[in-house]
Amino acid sequence: MAIVVIALVVLVAVAVLGGAHWYVWRRLVRDTTRAWGPARVTGTAVLIAGPLLMIAALAAERGGAPFWLQRALGWPGFLWMALAIYLLLAVLAGELLRPLLRRFVERRGRVEAAVADKPSPEEPSPQPLAVPSRRLFVSRVVGGAAAAAAVGTVGYGTYGVLRGPSVKRITVPLAKLPRSAHGFRIAVVSDIHLGPVLGRGFAQRVVDTINSTQPDLIAVVGDLVDGSVKNLGPAAAPLAQLRARHGSFFVTGNHEYFSGAEEWLEEVRTLGIHTLENARTELPGFDLAGVNDLQGESEGQGPDFGKALGDRDTTRACVLLAHQPVQIHEAVKHGVDLQLSGHTHGGQLWPGNFIAAAANPTVAGLERYGDTELYVSRGAxxxxxxxxxxxxxxxxxVELASKQA
Incomplete structure (x- = not known):
């Protein structure tokens, strides 16, 4: 039965993917070319190769293909994923522009036809645009604008990731925080996603940015990697340079369990980062706790709030590291003052934020649940x-503020 369900899901996914690409091909290639010349052949080839590369990149990453193959497929395949989304959105938006432009062209054609009926003896009569040519002109204008918008959007969005994350600063007042801990600064980084595309150079930019903030503590809130220690150990090596007065701490995200969580926990420790596996540590002024990601339940290593928080002194403030925002409900039950999370990427690709909002209590930013504050990073x-x-x-x-200060 499970195999049948999986097969149906795959068939539906392939049908949706194929239908979306056919629609984009029709508007951007077929409607903008007269026949099977070089332009139509090239456009068709691109719209066939793109989704095939995308599927191959996903299969190579999840299937554990040789790392050189993952890297070779990753850039074109994953970039096509983003480009396909915005080509589709741009073409759909073009459907609103198309009738307006067609009406404008037809009106101009009628004016030209009227002028042609009264030719000047001194000038040749202008030839009105034929109907097929009008349609081709409209299709080319709309299609060209859609393609330019999609390429520009993806290009700018890719540049934004590759140049590295920016620094945000927020202040979170905690009622139980003593005056002595007022102003304690935690650098929160999540969802670095080192893998076939983002490698050692990107990790170095993240580390340099974190260190530039001179935090008191660094919290790495899951989804560090997409791949094995064997393939990505060298890419993660710059994390050994992280510097904070009270050290760096790490909790697992769901992607660690796709990548060999036990090996990565050991690797993170060799880099000088403390792991919080359903555990806590006492810091000056507050407790810092961490729970495993929900995905760990598939390996018998899921979150255990009782183990991490059950016997603590509840008069002390508590900051919890938990990868997924949905873990906030357990945090509230256990009297956590502040939960730091990631996972959502803020939606990453608009309008993905609406999808993320359907699955998470908070997509990005600071919100309050009962007596517990939840801060969700968009990720690095x-x-x-x-x-x-x-x-x-x-x-x-995140700068902690004492209400007694």
Whole structure:
């Protein structure tokens, strides 16, 4: 039964993917060319190769293909994923522009025809645009604008990721925080997603940005990698340079469990980062706790709030590292003062923020749930396409404030 369901899901996905690409091909290639010349052949080839590369890139990453193959397929395949989304959106938007432009061209054609009926003896009569030519002209204008908008959007969004995350700063007052801990700064980084596309150079930019904020503590809130220690150990090596007065701490995200969580936890420790596996540590002024990601349940290593928080002194403030925002409900039950999360990427590719909002209590930013504050970072990197639209990457410096100060 499970195999049948999976097969049906795959068939539906292929049908949707194929239908979307056929629609884009029809508007951008067939409607803008007269026959099977070089332009139509080239456009058709691109719109066939693009989705095939995208599927191959996903299969190579999830299937554990040789890393050189993952890297070779990653850039074109994942970039096409983003480009296909915005080509489709741009072509759909073009449907609104098309009748307006057609009406304008037809009106101009009638004016030209009227002028042609009264030729000047001194000038040749202008030839009105034929109906087929009008349609081709409209299709080319709309199609060209759609393609330019999509390419420009993806290009700018990719540049935004590759140049590295920006720094955000927020202040979070905590009622239980003592005056002595007022102003304590935590650099929160999540969703770096080192993998076939984002490698060692990107990790170095993230590390340099974090260190430039001179935080008291660094919190790495999951989804560090997309791949094995064997393939990505060298890419993660710059994390050994992280510097903070009270050290760096790490909790797993769902992607760690796709990448060999036990090996990565050991690797993170060798880089000098403390792991919080359903555990906590006492810091001056507050407790810092961390729980495993929900995906760990598939390996018997899921979150255990009782183990991490059950016997603590509840008169002390508590900051919890938990990758997914949905873990906030357990945090509220256990009297956590502040939960720091990631996972959503802020939606990463608009309008993905609406999808993310349907699955998460908070997509990005600071919100309050009962007596617990939840802060969700948009993340430093990107999964799949190294592209963000409407959800810029960030590293957040969370400054804790004492209400007694």
């Amino acid at each position: 990197g990107a999964w799949g396409p190294p592209t963000r639209v409407g959800a810029p990457s960030d590293i957040t410096v």
